[in-house]
Amino acid sequence: MTNEHEIIQLILSAQKDSSAADYLINQYMPFIRSETSKFLKHPIIDGQDDDELSISMFAFYEAIMAYKKHKGSFLNLASLGIRNRLIDFYRKEKRHTGNLSLDQPADSSNEADTIADSIASPKSDVDDMVNISAANQELTKYAAELKEFGLNLSDIADNCPSQERTYQACMQVLQYAKSHPDIFDSLLQSKKLPISQLTLGSSIKKKTLERHRKYIVAILLAYTNGFEIIRSHLHQIQREGGK
Amino acid sequence: MDYLVMECHRGYAVVLDNAGHFIKVANLSYTVGQTVHSVIEMERPESVIDFSTYKKQFISIASAAACLCLLILSAWQFLFISYGTVRMQINPDVEISVNRLDYVIAIEGRNEDGKALIEGYKYSFKKLTTVSNELTDLAVAGGYLSDGGKVRVTVSSSHEKWQTKTESTLITELKLHLGDSIIVTTEEDDSSPEETAPAAVAPIAPAVTEPVVTETQPVQSEAPIHSSSVPVNDDNDDLDDGPDDDVNDFDDGADSFDDGAGDFDDGVDDLDDAGAGSFDDNGAGNFDDGAGDFDDGVDDLDDGEAGNPDEGADDLDDDDQIDD
Numbered sequence: 001m002t003n004e005h006e007i008i009q010l011i012l013s014a015q016k017d018s019s020a021a022d023y024l025i026n027q028y029m030p031f032i033r034s035e036t037s038k039f040l041k042h043p044i045i046d047g048q049d050d051d052e053l054s055i056s057m058f059a060f061y062e063a064i065m066a067y068k069k070h071k072g073s074f075l076n077l078a079s080l081g082i083r084n085r086l087i088d089f090y091r092k093e094k095r096h097t098g099n100l101s102l103d104q105p106a107d108s109s110n111e112a113d114t115i116a117d118s119i120a121s122p123k124s125d126v127d128d129m130v131n132i133s134a135a136n137q138e139l140t141k142y143a144a145e146l147k148e149f150g151l152n153l154s155d156i157a158d159n160c161p162s163q164e165r166t167y168q169a170c171m172q173v174l175q176y177a178k179s180h181p182d183i184f185d186s187l188l189q190s191k192k193l194p195i196s197q198l199t200l201g202s203s204i205k206k207k208t209l210e211r212h213r214k215y216i217v218a219i220l221l222a223y224t225n226g227f228e229i230i231r232s233h234l235h236q237i238q239r240e241g242g243k
Numbered sequence: 244m245d246y247l248v249m250e251c252h253r254g255y256a257v258v259l260d261n262a263g264h265f266i267k268v269a270n271l272s273y274t275v276g277q278t279v280h281s282v283i284e285m286e287r288p289e290s291v292i293d294f295s296t297y298k299k300q301f302i303s304i305a306s307a308a309a310c311l312c313l314l315i316l317s318a319w320q321f322l323f324i325s326y327g328t329v330r331m332q333i334n335p336d337v338e339i340s341v342n343r344l345d346y347v348i349a350i351e352g353r354n355e356d357g358k359a360l361i362e363g364y365k366y367s368f369k370k371l372t373t374v375s376n377e378l379t380d381l382a383v384a385g386g387y388l389s390d391g392g393k394v395r396v397t398v399s400s401s402h403e404k405w406q407t408k409t410e411s412t413l414i415t416e417l418k419l420h421l422g423d424s425i426i427v428t429t430e431e432d433d434s435s436p437e438e439t440a441p442a443a444v445a446p447i448a449p450a451v452t453e454p455v456v457t458e459t460q461p462v463q464s465e466a467p468i469h470s471s472s473v474p475v476n477d478d479n480d481d482l483d484d485g486p487d488d489d490v491n492d493f494d495d496g497a498d499s500f501d502d503g504a505g506d507f508d509d510g511v512d513d514l515d516d517a518g519a520g521s522f523d524d525n526g527a528g529n530f531d532d533g534a535g536d537f538d539d540g541v542d543d544l545d546d547g548e549a550g551n552p553d554e555g556a557d558d559l560d561d562d563d564q565i566d567d
Contacts, residue, residue, distance in 0.1 A: 022253040051271055055283070058269035061254030062285055085269075089283070135276030139249055153250040153257040157265040162287060171263070219263055233247045233278075236261035 011074055014064045018154045021064055025057055031075065032056045035082045052086060059085035138229045145221055149191055151214050159214040169204045170212055171237065174219055176202040184224050193217050248277045258282055323348060327400030327409060329371060333382050333392065335360040339374060345409070347374045356387060371409070372416045379421060390424040397429065 014021035025032070036056040037043050044053060062085075063078035071077075143153060161167040177183040180201065186194050193213055199206045209216060222230045246258035249265070256270040258279070268282035325340040325348060336353035337360060347366045352358030360381055366374050375396075382388035394417060398410040410429060417427040 018252055025253040054271045055269055057254040058283065058285070061252075064254075065285075085283075132274060132276040135247065135278075136274070137276075139247075139275055143250065153265065154252075154267070157257045157267045160265045167264075174263075215265070218265065230247070230259070233245070233259060234261065234263050237263045 007074060008069060011064055011067050012069070015067075018152070021061060024064060025060055028060065028078075031078070032060050032082065035079055036086070039083060039086045052089070055085050055089045056082045135229050138227060142221070142227055142230060146218060149217055149221075151217060153218075156214050156218045159212055161212055161215065166208060166212065169208050170216055170219065173198050173202045173204055173209065173216055174223070174237070177220055178223060184220065187217070187220055188224060193220075244280075246279050246282050248273045248275055248279065251275055255285060322346075325349070326402065327398060327405055329375065329409070329413065330395075330397040330399070331375060331378060332395040332397070333379070333388050335382060335385075335387050337361060337378060339366075339371065339378075341371050341409075345371050347371055350374070360385060360387065372413065375413060375417060376420045379417065379425075388425065393426040393428060394421070395428055 010020070010024050010027075014024045033044055033053065033056075036049065036052050040049060040052060059081040060078050063074065063081040066081075067074050067077060146152060146156070161170055176198065183194060183197065186197070193209070193216060195206060195209045195213070198204070198209055198216075221227070222234065244260050244262075246260050246266070246268070248256055248258050250257040251270055251273055254270065255267050256273045258266050258268050258273075260266060266282070267285040269285075271283070273279065321343045324342065326343045327341050329339045329341060330353070331337045331339065335356035337357045338351045338353055339347055340349035340351075342348050347369055350361050350364070350366050352361050360378065364378070364381065369377075379388060379394060382394075388394065396410065396413055396417065398406050398413065400406040400409070414427055414429065421427060
């Protein structure tokens, strides 16, 4: 196990780079598993406790992002975070107690049949797989396009407006861009956001545009050609936009 | 709300909701492209604010505050910390604390009379000399101090130079303020008025011009004309050396300046050879009666006629002229 100073360096690196965060989580998997086992009061059973383990890894990642230097032990923070997340997860799960799981065995002659198998679904699994595969391809292309702008989805998620007022301002920018398609051409050509033009046209402050530049680029990009699945997913925006 | 899984990582996934929010969520074995209906959203860490500007501001404010504290501390040392004390003992015993700038910062009555003396007295923003003068005035007004009384001053400080200088200044100031009727002394020089010998006091020299006859030494009175201390009185408070004859003159006999030996005019060598009570020998009230004085004919301002400055030789005015 690396010493305290090295751990802190790894954490600070992981805060800025998602790959470094993945690496750190892999390094501390034994710790994460141990904390999960403590909570469950039994060793982790692969296949059965996957959700709990995922929750614990997620909590560990939250601890990485929340950690501040000279604020105490990181592992204590991570341990506390894992425990709290697992408690929350189980409280949510309790609400569903009494509900039947679609995955539980059906009352049929074939033990392998589940309740889900007995219910006639409007869609087939194959359709689901196709849809997912198509979306996957589109999203891979989308990520590649973002990379040309020097962006990745983790950065965009961090840059996404949390306040409703700011979110509405960004939507206003999108509406203006949709009514002026030359903006998308300019965006794709220059690989830069035309902030001045958008400021003038949308009446949104330049400061707002600059502060949430990454998010606005991602949203505008989704409305260029080749990203129909993403656009169709954004039906709530389209409904509110009225266009 | 539906969530489109955009990206998957070891500890989290990025999803896009229907409203266009990109969110980091727990990766519950998701696949990119999958649509899920509920997610566990990541708690956003406190928004990352660039503290470098605030840090600089804080440093400059902290530096200014530190300088201000230092300034206040230095001023405090000068203004409010006692640099030395002065004890004034009359009968009331009072101790005065003084700061570096010689301003009084505290007064304490060391005995009952001292406490009574300073009651109600305001010393704020006053210098030591002012306070000491005012306290002695209060002592006089209160009947604690009168002519012949004594004020003992003791200056204490760990700063020797200041102590010496303050003692000297204070003694001088008090003596000037109180006059000679009251003794001002320090602890080392504790001489009482009773011990002061009149002879110790330098007599005031008589207002004598250069005598004309100089064979004998000019007589100087051995008896002090004036004493800064209370004169020694035999019985009747006359000022001469001789027996108490109830005559307040400076000589042995009659009320004149030149009646006999040992005084200013016992014959030749005084302003008035023979007569009594005047400066002239024979006549009365003029300056030119005989030899040896201003007015004996030749060598005086007026040889013949009285009031005429213009008569004889060797005078200032022989022939109607001021010069010869």
